[in-house]
Amino acid sequence: MAKKGWDEFEIGAMLRTFDGKIDDIAGTQQEDRAYSQSSSYTASVADWRLIKPIFNKDYCIDCQFCWIYCPDVSIIARDKKLIGVDMDHCKGCGICVEVCPTNPKSLLMFPEQADEETEIASWPKKDEKEE
Amino acid sequence: MSEMKNIKNLKEFSTSADRFEGANLLCPGCAHSIIVREVLNATNDDLILSASTGCLEVCTAVYPYTSWDASWIHIGFENGSTAVAGAESMYKALKKKGRLKQPDRNPKFVSFAGDGASYDIGFQWISGCMERGHNIMHVVLDNEVYANTGGQRSSSTPIGSSATTSPAGRVSYGEKKNKKDMISIMAAHGIPYAAQVAPNKWKDMVKKIQHGFSVDGPVFINAISPCTTEWKFDPKDTMHITDLSTDSLVFPLYEIIDGRELNITYRPKNVIPVEEYLAAQGRFKHLFKDEYKYLIKEWQERVDSNWAYLQRREESRV
Numbered sequence: 001m002a003k004k005g006w007d008e009f010e011i012g013a014m015l016r017t018f019d020g021k022i023d024d025i026a027g028t029q030q031e032d033r034a035y036s037q038s039s040s041y042t043a044s045v046a047d048w049r050l051i052k053p054i055f056n057k058d059y060c061i062d063c064q065f066c067w068i069y070c071p072d073v074s075i076i077a078r079d080k081k082l083i084g085v086d087m088d089h090c091k092g093c094g095i096c097v098e099v100c101p102t103n104p105k106s107l108l109m110f111p112e113q114a115d116e117e118t119e120i121a122s123w124p125k126k127d128e129k130e131e
Numbered sequence: 132m133s134e135m136k137n138i139k140n141l142k143e144f145s146t147s148a149d150r151f152e153g154a155n156l157l158c159p160g161c162a163h164s165i166i167v168r169e170v171l172n173a174t175n176d177d178l179i180l181s182a183s184t185g186c187l188e189v190c191t192a193v194y195p196y197t198s199w200d201a202s203w204i205h206i207g208f209e210n211g212s213t214a215v216a217g218a219e220s221m222y223k224a225l226k227k228k229g230r231l232k233q234p235d236r237n238p239k240f241v242s243f244a245g246d247g248a249s250y251d252i253g254f255q256w257i258s259g260c261m262e263r264g265h266n267i268m269h270v271v272l273d274n275e276v277y278a279n280t281g282g283q284r285s286s287s288t289p290i291g292s293s294a295t296t297s298p299a300g301r302v303s304y305g306e307k308k309n310k311k312d313m314i315s316i317m318a319a320h321g322i323p324y325a326a327q328v329a330p331n332k333w334k335d336m337v338k339k340i341q342h343g344f345s346v347d348g349p350v351f352i353n354a355i356s357p358c359t360t361e362w363k364f365d366p367k368d369t370m371h372i373t374d375l376s377t378d379s380l381v382f383p384l385y386e387i388i389d390g391r392e393l394n395i396t397y398r399p400k401n402v403i404p405v406e407e408y409l410a411a412q413g414r415f416k417h418l419f420k421d422e423y424k425y426l427i428k429e430w431q432e433r434v435d436s437n438w439a440y441l442q443r444r445e446e447s448r449v
Contacts (some may be wrong), residue, residue, distance in 0.1 A: 015197045025200050027176040029148045040196040043154040064145040068333050068368055071164040072153040077145040089153025093160035094367030123232075 029078065041089075045072075049092035053085050059106035066096035067108060098122050098131045103127055135345065138176050138337055145255055147172040150200040156190040160366025162356040162373065163187050165330040170241065170352075171385075173340040177220050177238035179199070185245030186218050187272060188303045192319050209253040215242040216265040223266075240267040246287035247277045250311050255403055261320040263348045268343050268350040271313070274358040281363045290433075291426045292414045294361075299417040304426060307444045309433070311366030317351040318387040325351040326386035326396075331373040334398050335384060355382045363413025375408040380438045385445075393444045405431045 015038035022033065035041045060082050067075045067082065074090040076083045085096075085107075097107045104124045138144045150171045157164055163186060171178060178201035182188040188205050189196040196426035206214050219240045226233050244253055249271040257269055277283040284294035288306045293299035297306045307384055318325045323346040328336040336354070343350035357372040359365070366374055376382040377397060406427050409415040418426050 002292040007174055013194060015192075017197065017200050019196055025150055026148055038194075038195055038197055039152055039200070040154040040191070041152040043196055045154045045156070048159065062142060067145045068141060068169070069330070071157065071161050071167055071369075072155075072161075073149050073151060073164075073168065074153055075307040080142040080145060086153065089160035093369070095369055098367050099370055 006082070018126050044088040045091055046088055048086050049090060049112055051094065052087065052090065052112050052114070053094070053096055053107045054110050054114070054116055054119050055082070055085055056108075056123050057082070058064050058123075059102045059104060061102055061103060061106075065099040065101065069099050071095065135341055137343075139275050140171070141333070144172065144333075144337070146241065148345070150178065151191075152198040152347050154196070155198040155276070156193055157186060158358075158360055158366070160359045160369045161186070162274075162330055162369050163190075164356075165369075166272055166328075166336075166354045166356055167243065167331055169330060169336050170340050171201070173337045174239055174344055176225060176344075177236050179215060179238050181205065181211040181215045182244045183242070183244035183248035184208040184279070185248050185272070186274075187243055188317065208248055209256050211242045211244050211248065212253060212257045212260045212267070212269050215240045215267050216260045216263070219265050219267050227423060240265075242267060242269050245271065245277075245279070246271055246273045246275060246427045247279075247285045249273075250286045250313055257317075257351075258320065259381070261317060261322050261351065264266050264348050266347060266349070268340075268352060270341065270352045270354060272322040272354055274356045275360065275425050276358065276361045278358045278361045287313070291409075291430065293417060295379040296416075304416075304417060304423045310411055312422065314351070314353055314385075320349075320391045321390040322351060323389055324382075324386065325390075326353070327382065327384050328352055328354045328391070329373050329377045329382060329384060330354065330356070331370050331446055332384060332397055339386060339396070361414065363416075366409060370407075372411055375403065379405050379408040380434050381405060383438060383441055385441060393441065394446060395441055395445050 017039045019034045019036045021043050062075055062081055067077045072089045072091055074086040076086055094109050097105060097109050100107050103126055110119050139250055149168050180201055180203045183203050192205060204214050223407045226234055249257060273287055275287045277285055282294050283296040284306050287310050288294055289310045291305050293305040299305035314325050314327055324343050326339045355376055357369050378399040380402060385393060387393050409418055417423055
């Protein structure tokens with residue numbers, strides 16, 4: 001989209017989120033929607049992030065705490081299962097890791113440049129409670 | 132479309148298709164979008180939304196982007212509630228005249244506003260909406276400060292909090308006035324439903340929102356929204372701070388039906404001292420200096436007496 005000068009904006013603006021007609025938004029998952037260029041779904045805030053969450057599905061119990069408490073709609077859950085993290089919209093706040101109840105946690109924060117496969121291979125072991 | 136969405140557990144809730152998008156410009160760890168998601172996902176019906184000026188509005192509607200997948204309007208700082216009330220009146224009128232193309236869709240009217248736009252600037256407008264009895268829901272995202280403009284105090288800022296217009300220092304301990312009791316004021320309008328909610332108690336919140344959608348008349352919801360920037364804590368601790376606020380009874384969860392009947396909806400098993408809640412936030416850091424320590428005691432007494440009042444009111448059913 002070409003950038004407009006400060007005095008070229010129209011007064012009052014209407015943006016359409018979708019291209020064409022959509023009848024049942026609440027029944028259509030994100031991947032099936034025809035987002036227009038005006039929806040922030042098509043934008044990315046990935047460059048805000050210094051640390052990123054990595055999801056290890058081996059330990060996940062699908063409690064969905066991370067889904068409900070994610071502020072950026074970045075935890076993708078379909079059919080009651082956690083699929084992964086939307087890295088275009090994740091800002092790296094780390095709430096998902098804090099609320100994860102499993103031991104060891106199935107989501108952990110790593111530096112942005114960390115490699116997913118190596119980190120999952122060297123995932124921390126279960127924390128034994130000290131007697 | 133208009134039957135209530137059935138949400139028994141979190142797994143079932145997670146099948147909802149979000150109508151609020153990421154890549155908004157809210158700070159990492161902001162509780163605003165958690166609250167918005169929980170409200171929007173509580174229903175499958177069409178939504179007509181507004182946002183008053185505040186963090187939520189400036190961050191979700193940055194031209195040329197919008198983060199909303201529903202009809203959404205922003206006009207001014209004060210009139211988000213009246214904008215939605217106007218839409219509701221028009222909807223009713225068109226329905227009466229039989230000019231709606233799909234009259235059975237039964238949309239929900241929700242206005243979002245921060246505490247500045249509700250407690251201070253939009254107060255008269257909200258009061259008007261509640262008095263006229265529009266079928267709308269007003270949700271306050273209460274972060275106890277004007278976070279969007281740099282942390283000025285609002286009438287929701289609690290005693291002892293350091294805000295940029297009431298900074299703590301050598302001569303002052305920060306904000307000197309206590310938080311306005313907005314729920315009681317709104318309930319005094321005789322509205323069918325007013326409630327306090329917190330994003331960490333999602334089930335309680337969804338239940339209250341669904342009840343709010345099902346009643347006929349104005350609904351007032353006050354939601355605590357910890358602000359990582361102005362309350363000065365780490366973004367990852369948002370839910371921890373919310374837990375502390377509800378478990379220390381600084382922010383008790385209750386509902387008021389028809390302006391009279393008060394029900395406490397969450398009783399913490401282990402009530403934690405207010406000191407823990409204060410210690411977790413940078414805005415109360417100065418209270419732990421020797422000269423201001425008496426304020427922590429006052430805080431605890433205030434919270435205890437408020438909790439006792441709520442319990443008395445619940446028992447007496449008035």
